Amino acid sequence: MTTRPRLATDVNYVNGIAALALFAVLAYVFVTAGLEPPRGFGEGSIVASIGYAMFDLVDLVPEEHGNTEGFLVAFLTIAVVLDAALDGAVMLARRDDEGGSTEAATDGGQPLDEVDDVDDASTGVATDESGAETATAGGDA
């Protein structure tokens, strides 16, 4: 049997009505807000201005791109947050009973006892073979 994604038909349609109602309210508010035409950015590289704003070089941002603030502190904060998130993800994903092993887990996160069963079966065959060898050796003697 293939496991292609299928359209979920067992969903709760009341939630859909709630989401649609929220969309209707939001759309009504947006359409009746009476917004002016957008001012736009004019000439000049927007990407360069974004880079200047991100590193507190707001003097280099041209006048058409508005009074952009400096974002250096936010940039550094986000860098720390990303680092912490990486550490947190690794801490959560590491198995507790593995003892800091660095081998790649290729079993898809299966429960450990099933993996152990496979290992025992393979090692069991190996001991049987060695046992047979010792038995034949004893027979020769």
Next chain:
Amino acid sequence: MAIVTEYYLLLSAAVFCIGLYGILTRESALMFLMSVELMLNAANINFVAFAFYWGNLTGQVFSLFTMALAAAEVAVGIGIILVLYRNFDGIDVTEAATMRW
């Protein structure tokens, strides 16, 4: 001729409501993560649209930070989903109803 801001806002509201519907309906934790991502990106559309509306780049820069925050959130979320799968043999969020098990 620039696109009027209302269309951006309507798109943003539609994306937000799709994400909200996903959160209200789905039981898979991965679908939850995707729905939260949709809602965050709806906010990003608003940031960029209003940056263009006011002719000020602050909204665009802030939307970049929102994307970085979403990446951090997904990293932690997938770690939590891994733990969920190990402890419950599945990623159904309705099964993990207690703080301890």
